Amino acid sequence: MKTAVIVFPASNCDRDAQVALRQVTGQEPHMVWHAESELPEGLDLVVLPGGFAHGDYLRTGAIAARAKIMDAVKKRAESGGATLGICNGFQILCEAGLLPGALMSNTNQHFISREATLRVGETDSPYTKGYAAGDYTRFPVAHHDGNYQASDEDLDRLEGEGRVAFRYVEPINGSARSIAGITSADGRTLGLMPHPERDMAEGGRGRVFFERMVEGLAA
């Protein structure tokens, strides 16, 4: 499986994503610098990793969303290319308009670093089809701006179209409707606030997520 990780200035989970993808695909991911204009041909998955791209200035993810490579990322995602945004990557996907809504400051105004139990919502996407709806999992969480907000209309649409992939079991950051991860209308793009790539030991829940994702993308 051919994958790429986009590297922005102050991404800090790009290596974790690289290692995770190498572990589950057995192939070396392409690391693509944000100032590039082209993606490698024939990618099966693009990952926007966690971090603090451009220092989280202006609004988290807003500058990265306008990076040169994002034209190619958007074009590919809009034509159904699988795209996974983790944490800062989720923020960038929203700022780029590939997913609705935005990630605001956590309501307690603190950086939250802990594990969180999640409930799987919909299982139609390649990222979730290895789970049963209602399954629980638990991933590390590390963010200051994880409070997902969108208009009531967008939230209703996300729920109505079966696009809420993961929810927090207990409220941690103020996210509307406890949303921790959502997919695009075609299910091919996932924005996920928690960090499965930080739990890649054999049998780790993050490893299980990545293994199931690879199966889901191959199916």
Ligand SMILES: NC(=O)CC[C@H](N)C(=O)O
């Ligand atoms: N781990 C991360 O990706 C951090 C995300 C983001 N910059 C925040 O603090 O909200």
